[in-house]
Amino acid sequence: QVQLQESGPGLVKPSQTLSLTCAVSGDSISSGSYYWNWIRQPAGKGLEWIGRISSSGSTNYNPSLKSRVNISVDTSKSQFSLKLSSLTAADTAVYYCARLNSAYEFDYWGQGTLVTVSS
Amino acid sequence: QSVLTQPPSASGTPGQRVTISCSGSSSNIGSNTVNWYQQLPGTAPKLLIYSNNQRPSGVPDRFSGSKSGTSASLAISGLQSEDEADYYCAAWDDSLWSGVFGGGTKLTVL
Secondary structure, three states: OOEEEEEOOOEEOOOOOEEEEEEEEOOOOOOOOOEEEEEEEOOOOOOEEEEEEEOOOOEEEOOOOHHHEEEEEEHHHOEEEEEEOOOOHHHOEEEEEEEEOOOOOEEEEOOOEEEEEOO | OOOEEOOOEEEEOOOOOEEEEEEOOOOOOOOOOOEEEEEOOOOOOEEEEEOOOEOOOOOOOOEEEEEEOOEEEEEEOOOOHHHOEEEEEEEEEOOOOEEEEEOOEEEEEO
């Protein structure tokens, strides 16, 4: 069974950079069949796709966040990471990591981690 | 403003049939498959329908999906109280080269 687990600070100050990591177990992150994604959800609002990375390091980002986002992968540790810079209160959300399969389905999700941007 | 358009709310009584619509464009729904996700309160979304109309193992056949042109629909028949959740449609967008979601529909079982 594939499992994804997010980790990182729950509170970050405005203008700083958010760093989150998603640990993948039960499947090889090196498999070329999947993309590894970050998705966020502000309280009471809908889902927003942030970006994705392949095991080879190829990335795609949401155009609205592209200038502030960096996603990287560490296959040796079976994990991938998100960095989001120049934070504002609008970045406060639950951040999920998820696996995207070859049919463009997010088939496995982490439980999500709440990140609050506040001084 | 979400790229895919869903009604913000829907409701029905137990046993009824409810449909939720999802409207997009030629660059997303019109050229790619649609998936639906169910999000129960306080939990992560779960894949409910994939490839427009396929159900993952374990999803009851009360749930069905369809797609026509640049729109898609999720139907839930024999509505049950445990179906009360938020439902999201999603697709890949070839113009934005990004994943896109609908704004979500909150289903209330009266």
